[in-house]
Amino acid sequence: MAKKISQLVAASAAAAANEYEINEAGTSKKVTGAQVATYVRSAGAAFSANKNGTNQTGIAASTFTKLTFGTKAFDNGAAFDNTTNHRWTPPAGRVRMSATAQMSTGVVVGSVYAIALYKNSSLWKSNSIYATVAGDVYLSVTALDNANGTDFYEVFVLGAGAGTKDIVGNANATWFDGEQV
Amino acid sequence: MTGLAEQLIALGFRCLDDFVCQDDSDGRGPYIREWKSDQLCPFPEAVRAPILTPPPSDSPPFFDPAADGSGQ
Numbered sequence: 157m158a159k160k161i162s163q164l165v166a167a168s169a170a171a172a173a174n175e176y177e178i179n180e181a182g183t184s185k186k187v188t189g190a191q192v193a194t195y196v197r198s199a200g201a202a203f204s205a206n207k208n209g210t211n212q213t214g215i216a217a218s219t220f221t222k223l224t225f226g227t228k229a230f231d232n233g234a235a236f237d238n239t240t241n242h243r244w245t246p247p248a249g250r251v252r253m254s255a256t257a258q259m260s261t262g263v264v265v266g267s268v269y270a271i272a273l274y275k276n277s278s279l280w281k282s283n284s285i286y287a288t289v290a291g292d293v294y295l296s297v298t299a300l301d302n303a304n305g306t307d308f309y310e311v312f313v314l315g316a317g318a319g320t321k322d323i324v325g326n327a328n329a330t331w332f333d334g335e336q337v
Numbered sequence: 338m339t340g341l342a343e344q345l346i347a348l349g350f351r352c353l354d355d356f357v358c359q360d361d362s363d364g365r366g367p368y369i370r371e372w373k374s375d376q377l378c379p380f381p382e383a384v385r386a387p388i389l390t391p392p393p394s395d396s397p398p399f400f401d402p403a404a405d406g407s408g409q
Binding site for chain 1: 340
């Protein structure tokens with residue numbers, strides 16, 4: 157079945173080998189490979205979110221706690237909610253997500269620390285470590301999925317060991333990214 | 338103040354094996370998302386009903402007697 161690619165900017169004339177002819181509503185146009193690539197990249201939903209330097213403090217021990225991401229570096233497709241639910245609801249299709257968090261307080265040697273991607277409010281993918289030294293732990297998780305258009309994804313962390321925990325707010329330490337692939 | 342999960346651990350329950358505590362960072366604080374232990378939960382008021390999500394679109398529809406043409 158033929159599919160129409162719209163919103164392409166037509167080149168004025170076919171002047172190089174890396175150009176293609178398309179037909180839109182009966183009008184023949186020329187586009188460059190670079191134009192097609194740019195369009196495809198921009199058409200896919202993608203986002204990168206972080207905490208903009210604000211630590212998330214007072215995380216209860218042994219409790220899966222949702223990470224908030226109040227700042228978006230970018231959000232193609234406007235599918236990431238950085239104000240209320242802190243979740244990504246991408247369009248239907250294959251998507252990949254990555255999240256990283258640095259936990260800086262309440263790290264107890266021998267206790268488990270985990271980061272998890274939640275899908276539709278349920279634990280979906282996770283990664284965990286046992287702290288071998290006191291100090292900070294660095295958690296990360298990556299996952300691939302086939303979203304249905306209403307699926308949404310969130311990031312949770314869990315830290316065992318007594319005492320509340322803090323998540324470092326630096327954008328280079330704690331972030332949540334996603335893209336259509 | 339000791340957190341909910343820490344209180345449960347102090348009573349001998351094991352995190353993830355006996356219970357799952359969760360905080361949705363919505364201001365309502367931690368709650369017991371899932372109680373797995375065979376023993377009764379000592380803090381039943383902290384158990385929040387599971388979040389219900391709509392079934393996937395490709396899942397079979399629920400049986401609807403009213404729509405069933407077999408009578409009764």
